[in-house]
Amino acid sequence: MTILHLLWTFAQLSVLGFGGGKGIIPQMHAEVVGRYHWVTSEQFTQFYTIGKLVPGPTTIFASLVGYAAMPRNPLAGATVAALAMFLPSSAIVVAFDALWQRFSASPWRAIVSRGLAPAVVGLVWSSVATISRGAPKSLVAYAVAGIVTLLMLRTKLDTPLLIVLAGAVGVVALR
């Protein structure tokens, strides 16, 4: 049963993953933490963090949720979750190719992509709230988060490097 729930949950998120999948975090949390209890809020945030740390799309962390959801067969859980997360959206890209040519010179392309952007950005703000639920709640942690925000906006430092630096502070001060 879990395998079907994994499939259905991540396939839905896959086709709704506009804006590169940035907007699906709140819904994913509601499903995998709130509804199915596959992972805790803390694990969810840490999996998301690992997704940002490894190369490739952040949403690959869906496979870690699948891994945790099926403790007796983690590899199957991870594979099903990853396929459900990536296959539907990929199939849409393939199917869309023919259709897209027809709209090639149409102003609708720009209208749709610009029009969806504010909703996606709103969802990213909600993701901040979602991710903070599983992040440590202490002055040190908030300071680390704030400094990383500033470094990200003001310097060209790479994302994984910033996470690793934050981790180094954590080893010392967030045990």
Added chain:
Amino acid sequence: MTSDSRAPTLAEIALTFAAISSTAFGGGQKASIRRQVLARGWMDEEHFMDGLEIAQVLPGPNLLNLAIYCGQRVRGIAGAIAAFLGASLPPFVIVLVAGALYFKYAANPYVHGGLRGCAAGALGLTLGNALELTWDQRGTWVRVALVALTALAVSLLKMPLLLVLVIFGGLGIAHEYVRSRA
């Protein structure tokens, strides 16, 4: 090698995107895909820019979508599948290894502390991302209002994602449509 439409092998497609996806840290991968496909003569600039637009407007990770578009361009469905495997398998294997290590060592107090620090860092990055993206929306007050209303509807009212996209995405599209006619 000629610069116009030399059809690559499926292995070449898969390996090209595997190399890009397994080193895809931070940003700049779009530029590296562009460099690769243009240098290899898989398509011209115009088709690439078309693909970039498709990749960004459709659901799914931009990089994966772009790889699939490129694969399909040069070798049809088989090329799309090769690109999908190339772009998604290395990150999948890497995240699995990370996951196995996580479940083995997460209880260790030092690892636990490190993970909590990393989580705080990821929270900071997401906040920075939200600020940056909001700044991009400052062009009209309607866009900014839609950003705020979406965040409130999701975080306070727990509005489901599909409904959010229909309502606030729909309003956003209507707004851009009206602007384009003005």
